[in-house]
Amino acid sequence: MKYESIKFLIPLIAVCLSCGADWPQFRGPLTNNVAISETPPAKVDQENIAWTAELEGRGASGPIVVGDKVFITSTTGFKQDQLHVLCFDANSGKRLWERQFWATGRTQCHKKMSVATPTPASDGKRVFATFSSNDVVCLDLDGNLLWIRGLSHDYPNASNSLGMASSPIVVGETLIVPVENDDDSFTTGLDVKTGIARWKINRPRVANWTSPAILQSSPNAEPVVLLQSSEGVDGIYPETGETAWQYEQGAGRIPSTTVGDNILYVPSNGLTALSPGSSSDPPKVLWKEQKLSPGTASPLVYQNNVFTVNRAGVLNCANPQTGDLVWRLRLKGPFSATPIAAANHLYLVNEKGLLQVVQLGTDKGEVTGDIDLKETILATPAIANNSLFIRSDKHLWKISSK
């Protein structure tokens, strides 16, 4: 392995190790929707609600968990131009601190969306919060401001009148922030310590609400960040922004690519499975399956199966090597939040606030419990502390074993 590769890998491993059982960004530590060693309750009812914290304003961003702290974002104001970053005690639900900033970019978005749609990210020492206004805030875990950027302030045509939704991810010392839209479209890699751009690359000029994923094809391989757009998927090196390879057969602009067992599952032509080659070779198409086309929620790979939820609220379970359907289960939808997995169960929360827990079997899935939280929920939950953390506009809940 080249020195450059080793140099890069060390911080990534360090971040993963420091995350431990944390849920430090959208879709978890490995951006694949799966908790590594956590065991949230397998059967849930109202008695599993450990605590409820009140929120104000709007927010479709998911919570993240670092140690004993839960971080979320929200917005207030008629124009959603007051940007909030909040921190709660994971054990008690007590609000530990809150910081506010003013949007410096446009805050117009679709009424279903929120300016606080991107889920924050953390490297274990810092919290990075981004908003639809393309403001990027970096705080330490105690709420002290480390730096702030206004990407639409810098590039005034970087915006989307329906709202920006892509969540940032941290890889090593780089925060990857997608700002992909119909006009000044780009993705940038910011130095986590200063907020100054390490790189900025032009991206297809089409509105894009997908979030990046990380491909670590082997323990020794250089990680590649997957940027999805209507044109396909680009693998880029997170430290330089240089392109490693491109898949150019088109892809969706809402559900995001998921990596599982070293295969990419791309919302493209239904669902397309790609097998990555070496770090610079383009991946090969393993299969394409229209029947597995995901709705808004991203695909999930767990326990040797690939799962998608379609627009009708049907959970599809398929063979990840062939795309053949194994079983289907009709759930109560619709879903905006991506399903997450732990301890042989899937956790799915629909837009009406109904959390459904699905126990996985070899030939079928079975709903083992649900909780009706009775509020609109669009955000993907987090799993940490053997619990689920779920947010609506009005509340943040911790769901634990009794």
Next chain:
Amino acid sequence: MKRSSFLFCLMFLFSSLMTVWGADDIEQQITQIKQVQKEGQGNLTASQAVQKLSKSNASALIPILSGFKDANPIAVNWLRGAFEAIAANAIKQKTLPTQKLEKFIQDKSQNPRARRLAYETLIKVDPQAADRIIPGMLNDASVTLRRDAVQRLIDEAKSLEKAGKKNQAKKVYQQALTGATDSDQVKAIVKPLRALGDKIDLQKHFGFLSDWMIVGPFDNRDKKGYDTVYSPEDKIDFSSTLEGKEGKVKWKSVNTEDDYGIFDIAKSISPYKGAVMYCVADFYSPQEQSLEIRLGTPNAWKIWVNGKLLFARNEYHRGMVVDQYSVPVKFKPGKNVILLKLCQNEQTDSWAQRYQFQLRIARPSGIGVLSQKAEATTQLSP
């Protein structure tokens, strides 16, 4: 002098010097933070300064708020970060300088956002302060303080209306309207006011330009017209006949009576597809002034003022709302010519058929500004 008195004087001198040094240090850090510029320039220095500043005691709060003056929007956020960290500690330690904060809020020479931040901090420890402060903010430069003042009047008017006191309610609604610029509040006022018999010129209230000269269509097939320079971009001559997409075209005078100044090209002229239209309006300013052009449109657009390109946006059919785009502009005294290029694409989806715009002139606070010449062609009434 007794030894104890000497020691006391020494201590007083020392503490005074510490205060001076501390104040200087705070000012220095604020100055460093205000050096932050676009693309992260100055971040490193500002980051060190904000971390130092955040550890200050409550005496730094007012200097930080005062520092908002002349700070760019990014620096304002940096300052807010330090302010909130200090204020959170001061609230815990019960050292928040409430009287100084209230005095700062009332000082209208200060930055409107700084005053709002002072207000939000104050009411955390003194919720009754809202009753003292907000009623006087109806025409304030702070958008949000003004919004709160308007809301109180709307609530009061509703109560009066409910109690059958229609004349009193009408007066309160009329008062509320003088400060209202957010469309939800304006709607909440205008609907009952009109029901109570009031005639309201909303175009005038918002400062919408309603009378335009328009010419087109020019070719925008494959969206190529956005970057194509057609004749009106070189010279505006209302008497000229131009070569358009579908033959010869001439300038014509159009206007809208829509409350929110929406001029619907698709409905009033033609539902052109793959087309460019040019629209011209004049704005008369009594003096040089910095204002904002506020545009709403679902179509791609470019705007020139007095022949200079102000902003351009190549986005189609992602929605349209009042004040969708706010573009800063410096008007010269007298006549200013606004040229709008509006591009429609060729999408066939039902939701992609809108070809329209609404444009108003406003202060940064959102208050509408009217053209100042009685014979101006751009307002319904002088």
